[in-house]
Amino acid sequence: MKVIVLVKQVPDPREYVRIREDGTLDREKARAVINDCDKNALEAALQLKEKFNSKVIAVSMGPPKAEDALREALAMGVDEAILISDRRVRGSDTLATSYVLYKAIEKLGPYDLILCGLESSDGGTAQVGPELAEFLGIPQATFVEDFEVKGNYVIVKRRIEGGFEKLKITMPVLLTISKNANKPRPTTFSGILKAVKKPVVTWSLEDIGAEVDKVGLAGSPTKIMKVEKIGSQRKRILIEGNDVEEIVNNLLRSLQEHGIILEAAKQ
Numbered sequence: 001m002k003v004i005v006l007v008k009q010v011p012d013p014r015e016y017v018r019i020r021e022d023g024t025l026d027r028e029k030a031r032a033v034i035n036d037c038d039k040n041a042l043e044a045a046l047q048l049k050e051k052f053n054s055k056v057i058a059v060s061m062g063p064p065k066a067e068d069a070l071r072e073a074l075a076m077g078v079d080e081a082i083l084i085s086d087r088r089v090r091g092s093d094t095l096a097t098s099y100v101l102y103k104a105i106e107k108l109g110p111y112d113l114i115l116c117g118l119e120s121s122d123g124g125t126a127q128v129g130p131e132l133a134e135f136l137g138i139p140q141a142t143f144v145e146d147f148e149v150k151g152n153y154v155i156v157k158r159r160i161e162g163g164f165e166k167l168k169i170t171m172p173v174l175l176t177i178s179k180n181a182n183k184p185r186p187t188t189f190s191g192i193l194k195a196v197k198k199p200v201v202t203w204s205l206e207d208i209g210a211e212v213d214k215v216g217l218a219g220s221p222t223k224i225m226k227v228e229k230i231g232s233q234r235k236r237i238l239i240e241g242n243d244v245e246e247i248v249n250n251l252l253r254s255l256q257e258h259g260i261i262l263e264a265a266k267q
Contacts, residue, residue, distance in 0.1 A: 001112045001113065002054065002057070002111045002112050003045045003054050003055065003057070003112065003113045003114075004058075004059055004105060004113070005041050005057070005073070005078065005114075005115045006038065006058075006060070006101065006114070006115070006128070007035070007058045007059065007073050008035045008038055008060060009034060009035070009062050009066040009068065010032065011031065011122055012032065012033050032066070033069075034069045035117050035120045035121055036117070036179060037116075037118045037119060038120075040117060040178065041117050041176075041177040042073055042076055042115075042184060043076075043181075043183070043184040043185060044115055044147075044175075044181060045078070045113075047182070048149065049077065056077070056079050057078065057079060057080045057081070057108065058070055058078045058081045058082070059082045059084070059105065060081075060082070061083075061084040061085075061100050064085050064202075066085065067081075067083055067202075070082075071200065072187060074191075074194070074195035075191040075192045075194070076184075076185060076187055077185075077191060080201070081200045082104060082200075082202075082203060083201070084100055084101070084202075084208065085202050088215055089216055091220065092215055092219065092220055093220035093221065093222035094123070094127040094222070095221060096214060096215045096216065096219045096220045098127075098131035100208070100210055100215055101128070102135035103210040104203060104208045105132075107203070111172055113149075113171060113173060113174075114133075114172070114173070116128065116174070116175075116176055117177060118143060118144075126142065126176065129175075130142060130176070136174070138172050138174055139174075140174040141158050141167055141169060141173065141174075141175050143158045143159045143176065144156055144157070144158050144175045144176060144177050144178060145157055145178050145180045145181050147175060152170060154168075154169050154171060154173060159178065159180075239251045
């Protein structure tokens with residue numbers, strides 16, 4: 001079985017990231033990490049490798065330093081790593097990104113399963129997976145919390161509003177994996193040593209046969225018209241009192257003065 005995992009390197013969500021005048025993130029100067037949900041997708045793929053001896057290929061689109069994310073994926077245990085890196089893809093929205101990934105996966109040839117994180121921390125749209133499946137013309141399942149491969153199909157458990165849904169889908173299929181699906185394994189020292197010896201193959205737009213006018217800002221129908229900084233509206237109020245009871249009463253009075261009404265929960 002051949003499994004392709006999409007890996008995105010994102011700015012560390014715990015740190016400040018500068019936004020350029022064109023509305024795109026200044027990724028070159030930001031500390032970068034693997035997108036959290038993509039680690040869950042990697043873990044799901046590696047579990048299949050252990051069970052079925054599957055071949056796992058990690059694919060990423062990004063600047064040259066995105067190789068670091070693929071090196072980490074190799075250290076976790078994936079077999080091959082592909083990086084689509086071309087300055088002309090900078091500023092691609094979800095549709096343009098999905099198109100580039102589609103062309104790369106076409107070049108990789110036949111596959112059984114494509115796994116990707118539910119969404120990225122720098123965008124949060126959850127659109128790339130479904131859009132990629134549409135480009136490829138294959139079925140998809142989103143918000144996947146568990147799945148099992150049986151023969152030429154997968155049994156999928158996905159979260160829906162108010163509960164879960166179970167689906168039986170014939171492969172090839174694309175699944176977007178949620179953070180609740182598993183606990184990603186850490187890299188090991190031996191894994192890191194093995195990863196150093198493995199190549200990360202870099203492809204340009206020409207290598208994958210992508211049309212230049214369908215990528216980057218020019219090929220992105222999503223247009224950022226304006227970017228504004230919004231200041232914090234929080235206020236700090238000091239509540240005083242001689243004892244706990246007086247402090248609580250003063251707190252409740254202050255909340256009411258600010259239009260906040262508290263009601264006791266019904267038992």
